[in-house]
Amino acid sequence: MSLDTVAEDIRDEARARAEEIREEGETRASEIVEDAEADAEEIREEREAAVEREIAQKREQAVSSAKLEAKQARLEARRDALEEVRSAVEETLAGIEGERRRSLTASLLDAAAEEFDEGESVSVYGRADDEALLEDLLEEYDGFSVAGTYDCLGGVVVESEESRVRVNNTFDSLLETVWEDNLKELSNRLFER
Missing domain, CATH: 1.20.5 (Single alpha-helices involved in coiled-coils or other helix-helix interfaces)
Structure with a gap:
């Protein structure tokens, strides 16, 4: 090789x-x-x-x-x-006026008066425009007197120093109660699907 x-x-x-x-x-x-x-x-x-x-x-x-x-x-x-x-x-x-306002205010005052004992000195407050109406209604109640105004739509706030009771029977407080109790139903009616 x-x-x-x-x-x-x-x-x-x-x-x-x-x-x-x-x-x-x-x-x-x-x-x-x-x-x-x-x-x-x-x-x-x-x-x-x-x-x-x-x-x-x-x-x-x-x-x-x-x-x-x-x-x-x-x-x-x-x-x-x-x-x-x-x-x-x-x-x-x-805006409720006349006899209807008088009747509603009287009913609210009657309901509030039930909370006080006879002989108590009771102060009543209401809407400034209702002062004359309250003076007239209170003629039927012993010891009750208009003590001043309360910023509300109508109705009364009644209180007594002796019993330390205060009753708010204003249109506003009643509206608030009715509103809260019926809000769901009202909402359902307004916004039904």
Whole structure:
């Protein structure tokens, strides 16, 4: 075997080994590229899913926020409507005149008078515009006298130092009681669906 032949064999062997290394490198490079592409696809899918979740969450938050705002607006509108109704009732009560005012005031005074013992000195307060009416009504009650005015729509506040009793029979206090007791029913009637 000649040196040329040996050199040629070594070269062939080196070429074969180089080809083998190149093929292994290409195979490994292909595997790395495939793994990288698979990883990139997985990352892309995860990010798409995350973006979809974020979009859904933001959509849900926006819908919830809009529903809450709408509910608050409805409640505010209802509250405003109820306040208008109450103001109208208060205006009507304040505007009661003549025999009807006299009759209502007398009934409230009678109910309050039941809380006091005979012989007590009883002070009666009422609306400034009702002073003459109260003076007239109190002629029938011993020991009762108009003691001043009370800021109200009508009716009376009656009190006695001796018994330390105070009765608030004003239109305002009765309206408050009736309003609170019937608010749900009133609201249901006004805002039936």
